[in-house]
Amino acid sequence: MDFRVADLSLADFGRTEITLAEHEMPGLMAMRERFGDSKPLAGSRITGSLHMTVQTAVLIETLTALGAEVRWASCNIFSTQDHAAAAIVVGDGTPEDPKGVPVFAWKGESLEEYWWCTEQVLTWPEGEQPTMILDDGGDATLLVHKAVEALKTGEVTEAVDTDPEELRVILALVKENLAAGRTDWLAMANSVVGVSEETTTGVMRLYEMARNETLLFPAINVNDSVTKSKFDNRYGVRHSLVDGINRATDVLIGGKVAVVCGYGDVGKGSAESLRAQGARVVVTEIDPICALQAAMDGYQVATLDEVVGQADIIITATGNKDVVTADHMARMKHQAIVGNIGHFDNEIDMAGLAATPGVERTNVKPQVDLWRFPDGHAVIVLSEGRLLNLGNATGHPSFVMSNSFTNQVLAQMELWARARGAELPWPSPAADGGYPLGVHVLPKHLDEEVARLHLEALGVSLTTLSQDQADYLGISVQGPYKSEHYRY
Numbered sequence: 441m442d443f444r445v446a447d448l449s450l451a452d453f454g455r456t457e458i459t460l461a462e463h464e465m466p467g468l469m470a471m472r473e474r475f476g477d478s479k480p481l482a483g484s485r486i487t488g489s490l491h492m493t494v495q496t497a498v499l500i501e502t503l504t505a506l507g508a509e510v511r512w513a514s515c516n517i518f519s520t521q522d523h524a525a526a527a528i529v530v531g532d533g534t535p536e537d538p539k540g541v542p543v544f545a546w547k548g549e550s551l552e553e554y555w556w557c558t559e560q561v562l563t564w565p566e567g568e569q570p571t572m573i574l575d576d577g578g579d580a581t582l583l584v585h586k587a588v589e590a591l592k593t594g595e596v597t598e599a600v601d602t603d604p605e606e607l608r609v610i611l612a613l614v615k616e617n618l619a620a621g622r623t624d625w626l627a628m629a630n631s632v633v634g635v636s637e638e639t640t641t642g643v644m645r646l647y648e649m650a651r652n653e654t655l656l657f658p659a660i661n662v663n664d665s666v667t668k669s670k671f672d673n674r675y676g677v678r679h680s681l682v683d684g685i686n687r688a689t690d691v692l693i694g695g696k697v698a699v700v701c702g703y704g705d706v707g708k709g710s711a712e713s714l715r716a717q718g719a720r721v722v723v724t725e726i727d728p729i730c731a732l733q734a735a736m737d738g739y740q741v742a743t744l745d746e747v748v749g750q751a752d753i754i755i756t757a758t759g760n761k762d763v764v765t766a767d768h769m770a771r772m773k774h775q776a777i778v779g780n781i782g783h784f785d786n787e788i789d790m791a792g793l794a795a796t797p798g799v800e801r802t803n804v805k806p807q808v809d810l811w812r813f814p815d816g817h818a819v820i821v822l823s824e825g826r827l828l829n830l831g832n833a834t835g836h837p838s839f840v841m842s843n844s845f846t847n848q849v850l851a852q853m854e855l856w857a858r859a860r861g862a863e864l865p866w867p868s869p870a871a872d873g874g875y876p877l878g879v880h881v882l883p884k885h886l887d888e889e890v891a892r893l894h895l896e897a898l899g900v901s902l903t904t905l906s907q908d909q910a911d912y913l914g915i916s917v918q919g920p921y922k923s924e925h926y927r928y
C-alpha cells in the first residue's frame with residue numbers, strides 16, 4: 441500500500457482516540473448501522489481532501505464500511521493529527537504490515553508537499569480513476585480543473601481566491617505532470633460523478649466555476665445543509681477558536697478587547713466564545729444585515745481602522761482576503777494576538793508583513809510567531825495566518841463534526857447511487873442519469889434526518905405534530921417542517 445504519514449508507531453494512540461470519537465459521532469455510527477450491510481458505496485473510489493483529524497478518521501471508516509475505496513489527504517498544511525493518520529493507514533494491520541486506507545498527510549507540510557499529497561490522492565493504482573471527490577476548500581477539485589485547463593489550452597489562469605504563491609506551486613506541479621507525459625486528467629474529470637464540498641470558501645469556488653461554465657462535474661454543497669453551516673461553522677467554532685488561542689498563548693481572554701472580523705456563521709460562533717470568556721468583543725462587517733445582527737446581539741460594531749490600536753486579540757472570519765493588513769499590524773498594541781479562522785491564509789496579509797522593512801520574526805513554538813516591528817512593538821501571529829483552530833488546536837469536537845460528516849456521507853451516497861440509477865430509501869432529488877452539472881444542496885428531509893440522528897445522544901424529546909396541527913400548518917407530520925427559504 442502506498443501512503444505517507446509522519447509515524448506509524450502512533451497508530452495505537454490514534455485508534456484509542458478514534459474509538460472515543462465514535463461514541464460522540466452518533467450520525468456516522470447510525471449510517472454504518474443502516475447501510476453497513478447493503479454497502480451503497482460499493483464500487484466507488486473516493487478521493488478525500490479534508491483535515492486529517494480523529495473525526496475525519498471516523499468519516500473515512502464510515503465511507504469504507506459502506507463499501508467505498510478511499511485515498512485521503514489533508515486540506516491544510518498544519519491540520520493533520522499524526523496519530524489519526526497513522527491509525528487510518530494501519531487499519532486492521534500492524535505498523536509493519538499496514539492494511540488500512542492510503543493517507544498522504546502530516547502536520548507541518550510545505551506547500552510543495554501539500555500539493556504533492558493532493559496529487560497522490562487523485563492518482564489511483566493500476567490506472568484507475570476516482571469516481572467522487574470529497575473536498576474541503578476545493579483544492580482537489582481545483583487541481584483537476586487546473587490540469588484539465590492546462591491540457592486543453594496550454595496555460596493556467598488564476599482561480600478566484602488562489603494566492604500567487606499557491607498558484608506558483610500548482611502551476612509547477614501541473615507543468616511537471618504534463619512534461620512527464622501525464623495526460624489522464626481529462627479521463628479523471630470524466631470519471632468523477634461528483635464532488636461534495638464541505639466549506640463556505642470551497643462552495644464559493646464551485647458557484648464561480650458553475651457561473652463561468654468551467655465546472656467539469658456536478659457538485660453537492662454540503663456547507664449549506666442547515667445541519668452543517670448552522671452547527672459546525674457556529675457551535676464548532678465556539679468551541680475550537682478559544683481552544684486554539686489558549687493552547688497557543690495561554691493569555692487571559694477575560695477583560696481584553698477582541699475584534700472579530702466578519703459576523704457570518706463562523707464570526708457569530710467566534711464572537712460568542714470570546715464574550716463567554718469575558719472579552720469585550722467588537723465586530724467588523726461589510727454587510728449591513730450582519731452588522732445590524734451583531735449590534736442587536738449586543739456587540740460594538742466598528743471598522744478595524746477605528747479599533748485596531750485598542751485590540752488585544754484580532755480574529756478574521758470572513759472568507760475574504762486582505763482583511764488584516766501589514767499596516768494594521770504596524771498599528772496594533774504590543775503583543776496583540778492575530779489569528780485567522782477562515783479557510784485560507786489570505787485573510788491576514790502575511791506576505792505584506794514579511795516584506796515590511798525592518799520587521800523580525802521569532803518562532804516561539806510550532807505555529808506561534810512573534811513579529812517585531814522596528815519601533816519595538818510585536819504582534820503574535822498564530823499558525824502563520826492559516827486557520828488557527830486546526831493549526832493551534834485540534835479543530836471542532838466530534839459531536840458537531842458528526843453532523844457535518846453525516847451530510848458528507850449522504851452526499852457521497854446521493855452522487856454515487858443517482859449516477860448509476862441505484863435505489864436509495866428516500867426520494868431522489870436528481871434527474872434520471874444523476875445530478876446535472878451544477879451545484880446542488882441535499883434535500884431538506886435529509887437535513888432534518890441528520891439532526892434527528894443526534895437528538896437522542898443529548899436526551900432531547902421531540903414533540904410530534906398531531907395530524908390536525910400538521911394540516912393547519914400545511915405540512916406533513918413526518919416533515920419537511922420548513923420551506924426552502926426558511927433561514928433558521
Ligand code: NAI
Nearest residue numbers: 639640641702704705706725726727758759760781782783
Ligand atoms: P459567511 O459568508 O457566513 O460569513 C463571512 C462574513 O464575513 C459575511 O457576513 C461577510 O459579509 C463578512 N465579510 C466579508 N468581507 C469582510 C471584510 N472585509 N470585513 C468584515 N467582514 C467581512 O461565511 P462563514 O460560513 O462564516 O465562513 C467564513 C470562513 O470560515 C470561510 O472561509 C469558511 O470556509 C471558513 N470556515 C472555517 C471553519 C474552521 O473550522 N476554521 C469552519 C467553517 C467555515
